[in-house]
Amino acid sequence: MPKPIITVKELQKHFKIQKHRRGLTGALRNLASFHTDLVRAVDGISFTIEPGELVGYLGPNGAGKSTTLKMLTGLLVPTGGEMWVNDRVPWKERRAHVAKIGAVFGQRTTLWWDLPVIESFDLIQHIYQIPKNQFKQNLDEFRDLLDLDRFINTPVRSLSLGQRMRADICAALLHNPPLLFLDEPTIGLDVVAKERIRQFIRFINHDRRTTVLLTTHDLSDVEKLCERVMIIDHGKLLYDGALADLAERFGGNRELVVEFSEMYTHPEVEGAEIIQCEGLLVTYGFERGSITASELIGRLSVKYRIHDLKVREPEIESTIRRIYEEKLLE
Helix, strand or coil: CCCCCEEEEEEEEEEEEEECCCHHHHHHHHHHCCEEEEEEEEEEEEEEECCCCEEEEECCCCCCHHHHHHHHCCCCCCCEEEEEECCECCCCCHHHHHCCEEEEECCCCCCCCCCEHHHHHHHHHHHHCCCHHHHHHHHHHHHHHHCCCCCCCCEHHHCCHHHHHHHHHHHHHCCCCCEEEEECCCCCCCHHHHHHHHHHHHHHHHCCCCEEEEECCCHHHHHHHCCEEEEEECCEEEEEEEHHHHHHHHCCCEEEEEEECCCCCCCCCCCCEEEEEECCEEEEEECCCCCCHHHHHHHHHHHCCEEEEEEECCCHHHHHHHHHHHCCCC
């Protein structure tokens, strides 16, 4: 069995935040002494990620997602715990570590602001000492998949957010890293730009077997890309498992939408309640775990003539919101 590409054990990152007193008196007191609060941005999390996985790392603002990624990429030194990425300790072997990873952090660019995109790529080739054949093959393939040709000779400062994000993702993968960190890669993008980036992420994960750790607030990214998710809140890992299991455990009520072959005045059925009725189309709500969809369909088909039906699962966004609001994982 292959070794995990990422191993994290009881990882911690604490920050001391100075508290300022308000007003003139407070300002004078600040000069004499100051008080600090300890913020546990990451508070003892543990997980492993296997080669080839595409994992969604979820949580509200301030949960600790970006802090975790910054430690994994070697930008931050942990307060405590242990971590190995590609068999290296990131902050101890930074030069060797960054040669084997790719990283894209939201709205920060790794490209040179005043240079055309293609010249930034050329610089990256020299920095990473990418062989010419590998560089050309990757660039040709990524230019097509990410539709870069329309702006590849444009200075980075003149790019739209969607164009720059596509260029940044290309730059992060030119040296064939086995591991890619993506922090909010679709933030602020329109629907078309988001879908192109999602298609590219699927490609590098499925076709190239690049391991991807993805943080996002856009849960459409998670639904369309990830089979496994980790949920973090207040620095603690609340859930680590399959996205399907998360919906099964915490998804709440499911819905069965039925189109009947004829009109019924009150098409009631045991085990479900009618939540919407529009002519021949009736929507039932039923509790997960109390009755299966097949059992409910069986009861309906005995009593009524059915033309068509479909089961509708709760959206992942509402499921995760419910977990935070009701603290179901504590």
